[in-house]
Amino acid sequence: MYQYTDFDRRFVRARAAQYRDQLERHLAGTLGTDEFRALRLQNGWYIQRHAPMLRVAVPYGELNSRQLRQLARIAREYDRQPDGPFAGQGGYGHFTTRQNLQYNWIPLKDSATVMDLLADVDMHGIQTSGNCIRNITADAFVGIAPDEIVDARPYAEVLRQWSTLHPEFAHLPRKFKIAVSGAAEDRAAIGWHDIGLQLKKNAAGEVGFQVFVGGGMGRTPIPGTEINAFVPWQQILVYIEAIVRVYNLAGRRDNLYKARIKILVKAEGQKFFDAVNEEFARILADDPAGHEQIIPQAELDRVAACFVDPAGVKPEAPVQLDSSDPAFARWLQRNVHGHRVSGYRAVTLSLKRVGIAPGDTSADVMDTAAALADQFSHGELRVSHRQNLVLPWVREADLPALFQAARAAGFATANAGLLTDQIACPGGDFCALANARSLPLAAQIAERYQDADELEDLGEIDLHISGCINSCGHHHSGHIGVLGVDKDGTEWYQLTLGGGDGTQLAGGTVAGKVIGPSFAADEIADAIDAVIETFKRERQAGEHFIDAVKRLGLEPFKTAANAVRVSTAKA
Structure with a gap:
């Protein structure tokens, strides 16, 4: 993991001290609500439906056990003591689809x-924010996948440092998101980001970036478009600077819903691409030898030195595991993943449990995950796009012991990639922007599909649920997507099919299509059931759900789902 320097630590502490001063002035009445709002948002503090919400950054998903224990402490000492499934386990947090952790109940007076x-x-x-x-x-x-072309972590860290409090880009027309992938399989959903970066090597073995721009979900889902097939790594900050500068100057500021870069790219097309490439050339021409945004080799080497394998990790002979226990065998198949180092595996610690909202975790659960990381993964964890935790450095020989410990702690639900490994935003239970609740529907699906054999038989199905059009639950990219909508103050849900997050299984970056009118809250789970039953009836041998949707088209699924609405109306 990246190791903070003295400068990094002084910077973060100074920022915390600055925020304390701002908070104290606000609580004393000398800093108005509107003025303070802009300052708290710069530090991740929102005011949500019931209380302040804090979003904590977990850059490119890397986390160590010490940090996770501190997150647990904050939940226990400052977040609300929960009811329900986390009762008696301290406060709690929520891991998001963008590798952050959110708290929903910290009093503003404690925020500093x-x-x-x-x-x-x-x-x-x-x-x-x-x-x-x-x-x-x-x-x-990242850094451990067997299909990795280039380790993206050093480049992601350089990007993080460059972009943090960048004076020119602190007040863009709208929020701006960047994702990086260095593997053959896109598991970072780069096509759904304002800028998506794919690391690759050219014929000469030189490292560079394929750059996509203008991706995004929300009201107008648009996959990103390639703007440059290969930018040398040394120049990637210059190229991103050119993209963001053109966007900053030309992006819409008169309409919140048309302010994202995807709208600008869609409207201007080649004109936008030409403007970016002209700006890129101009920046380089101004100072071709030493522009500050050219990444020096020495700086990349300094950062890359933080991402070496943990001490003691070395290739080992493969281990023959006894998989006679069906539960262990299923866990090996679903939650244990390949690794670039022989004799090692990455393991998903599932946060998906009946009665627990996707991504939710308690202080006690975080402490337990930290202990597992110390025992089995050199103290390191990852936060996944799918709202789970990952142990990246597990010896094959330790898998049986890890399975027993994970099962005892409730982390061994063997459903990675299956229907109940669903993605969901906090929805109307917490978010002031939401039109409908996400969590009750996620709970219904988890309860209905508990048979492990049935789940395995259905195969890989991405179910994504968003409580509003902002698409924090990434419903557009789900094989099955659900969007909460408001109709005269009541909760309704649109159902989409055929979306893809960029993976080969999904067929790339694809926006799902709506099937028919929206469903009432008491119909939507049954509509999803009808879609699943149609797949079971119509699929070919070995066919994935998403492939069946492509082959059959939407009509048979639409007919089945709409029949639920008709039967409900008759009842």
């Missing part, structure tokens, strides 16, 4: 103390 606690472990909420470049995200298996 929480910022100090985060700074103690090299964490913060800087630029997790506001119209700026947000947290840089990456593949949860």
Whole structure:
């Protein structure tokens, strides 16, 4: 993991001290609500439906056990003691689809103390909100995946440092998100980001970036478009600067819904691409030898030195595991993943449990995950796009012991990639923007599909649920997507099919299509059931759900789902 320097620590502590001063002036009445709003947002503090919400950055998903224990402490000491499934387990947090952690119940008066606690472990909420470049995200298996072409972590860290409080890009027309992938398989959903970066090597073995721009979900889902097939790594900050500068100057500021870069790219097309490439050439021409945004080899080497394998990790002979226990065998198949180092595996610690909202975790659960990381993964974890945790450095020989420990702690649900490994935003239970609740529907699906054999038989199905059009639950990219909508103050849900997050299984970056009118809250789970039953009836041998949707088209699924609405109306 990246190791903070003295400068990094002074910077984060100074920012926390600055925020404390701002908070104290606000609470004393000398800093108005509107003025304070802009300042708290710069540090990740929102005011949501019931209480302040803090979003903590987990850059490119990397986390160590010390940091996770501190996040648990903050939940336990400052977040609300929960009811329901987390009762008696301290406060709780929510892991998001963009590799952040959110708290939903911290009193504003305690927010500066929480910022100090985060700074103690090299964490913060800087630029997790506001119209700026947000947290840089990456593949949860970055640095360890067997199909990795280039380790994206050093480049993601350089991007993080460059973009943090960049004076020119602190007040963009709208929020701006960047994702990086260095593997053959896109597990970072780069096509759904304002800028998506794919690391690759050219014929000469030189490292560079394929650059996509203008991706995004929300009201107008648009996959990103390639703007440059290969930018040398040394120049990538210059190229991103050119993109963001053109956007900053030309992006819409008169309409919140048309302010994202995807709208500008769609409207101007080649004109936008030409403007970016002209700006890129101009920046380089102004100072071709030493422009500050050219990444020096020495700086990349300094950062890359933080991402060496943990001490003691070395290739080992493969281990023959006894998989006679069906539960262990299923866990090996679903939650244990390949690794570039022989004799090692990455393991998903599932946060998906019956009665628990996707991504939710308690202070006690975080402490337990930290202990597992110390025992089995050299103290390192990852936060995944799918709202789970990953142990990246597990010896094959330790898998049986890890399975027993994970099962005892409730982490061994063997459903990675299956229907109940669903993605969902907090929805109307917490978010002031939401039109409908996401969590009750996620709970219904989890309860209905508990038979492990049935889930395995259905195969890989991405179910994504968003409580509003902002698409924090990434419903557009789900094989099955659900969007909460408001009709005269009541909750309704649109159902989409055929979306893809960029993976080969999904067929790339694809926006799902709506099937028919929206469903009432008491119909939507049955409509999903009808879609699943249609797949079971019509599929070919070995066919994935998403492939069946492509082959059959939407009509048979639409007919089945609409029959639920008709039967409900008759009842």
